[in-house]
Amino acid sequence: xxxxxxxxxAVMTAAxxxxxxxxxxxGMKNVSERRSGYxxxxxxxxxxxxxxxxxxxxxxADGTAGELVPYTLITIVPSDFDVDAIYTYTAxxxxxxxxxxxxxxxxxxxxxxxxSAETVCEEFTVTVNVGGQSREYALHSLVTDDMIEFDxxxxxxxxxxxxxxxxxxxxxxxxxxxxxxxxVCWHVGFYTESGDTHSVxxxxxxxxxxxxx
Numbered sequence: 319x320x321x322x323x324x325x326x327x328a329v330m331t332a333a334x335x336x337x338x339x340x341x342x343x344x345g346m347k348n349v350s351e352r353r354s355g356y357x358x359x360x361x362x363x364x365x366x367x368x369x370x371x372x373x374x375x376x377x378x379a380d381g382t383a384g385e386l387v388p389y390t391l392i393t394i395v396p397s398d399f400d401v402d403a404i405y406t407y408t409a410x411x412x413x414x415x416x417x418x419x420x421x422x423x424x425x426x427x428x429x430x431x432x433x434s435a436e437t438v439c440e441e442f443t444v445t446v447n448v449g450g451q452s453r454e455y456a457l458h459s460l461v462t463d464d465m466i467e468f469d470x471x472x473x474x475x476x477x478x479x480x481x482x483x484x485x486x487x488x489x490x491x492x493x494x495x496x497x498x499x500x501x502v503c504w505h506v507g508f509y510t511e512s513g514d515t516h517s518v519x520x521x522x523x524x525x526x527x528x529x530x531x
Contacts (some may be wrong), residue, residue, distance in 0.1 A: 350374040350383035350509075352468050353491035355390070356502045357457035359444075364396045366455045367443055369492065370437040381511030383487040388436035392444060394420060399427040403448055407431055411442035454505055460502050461492070465522040474516045474525045475506035485511040497528060 355370030369391050374384035394405060405420040412435065420429035445454045466474070472490050490506045496519070497503075506527075507517035520529040 326502075348383045348384075348485075348487045349472070349490070350487040351377075351489040351491060352447055353493075354461070354468050356460045356492045356494075357437070357442070358460055359455040359457040361453070361455070362397060363453060364394050364446070366392065366394050366446070366457060367494075368437065368442075368444070368457055371491070372436060373489075374487075379487070379489075379509040379515070381485045383507055388434060389432055389437060390416075390437045391429050391430060391432045392420075393423075393430045394446060395426075395428045403468050404427075405429050406447045407457045408445045408447075409433065409438040409442065411435070412439055462523075466504070466520075466525050470525060471504040471520055473504055474503075474520055475508070478518050478527055478530060479508065479516050482508045482514065482516065492522065495528075503528060 350381070351371065353369050355368070355369035357368040357370075359366045369488045370389065372386045372388050376384050376385050390409075390411065392407065392409065401422055401462035406418065407420065408415060409488040410416075414435060416433035416435065418431050418433065419432045422429050430437065436499070440459050441456055443454055445452055447496065455505055468490055472488060475488075475490070487509050488506065490504060492502045493505045495501050495503045501522065503522045505517060507515060508519065509515055516531065518530040521528055
């Protein structure tokens with residue numbers, strides 16, 4: 319099963335790069351991030367979330383989309399937060415193992431770590447280590463079959479906001495719904511060379527506009 323999952327991840331990553339390259343001639347061009355994976359898990363000790371996709375290597379909102387690379391970002395929120403605690407992790411995702419040390423968030427009471435691969439399976443595991451103790455968490459995808467996909471989210475955002483004038487880049491990300499609830503929604507943003515930003519929040523199932531800026 320792990321081999322099949324790894325093969326599927328490799329095919330999806332290759333297909334994504336090909337699709338994005340083929341978008342240069344239409345309204346989906348200039349994509350600098352596609353975050354289409356969102357995972358969650360946890361217990362009474364900590365909550366664990368992960369987001370995954372591809373984004374430009376030089377992640378700067380300058381209106382120009384650069385080379386795309388895969389990523390998975392894991393965030394932990396301990397119920398008993400200690401800014402000096404040292405958390406490490408091992409993740410098993412898409413047939414491969416990754417590991418490293420979490421970095422404390424400068425503002426929020428959380429820690430995060432990232433590895434250079436896109437996670438596309440329905441579930442993957444993260445083992446968190448701190449103070450000589452380890453806890454394993456199964457992270458489950460919050461993406462369902464009835465949700466709109468990346469290309470439809472971008473297309474809808476262009477219909478709602480209009481494509482910016484001049485050079486611009488597009489970031490389309492699944493995020494936790496900031497308006498409440500346990501689900502996720504699409505946040506699509508357009509970032510211009512001149513520094514202007516326009517974005518829209520879309521219902522992940524109906525594509526209904528929840529907010530725009």
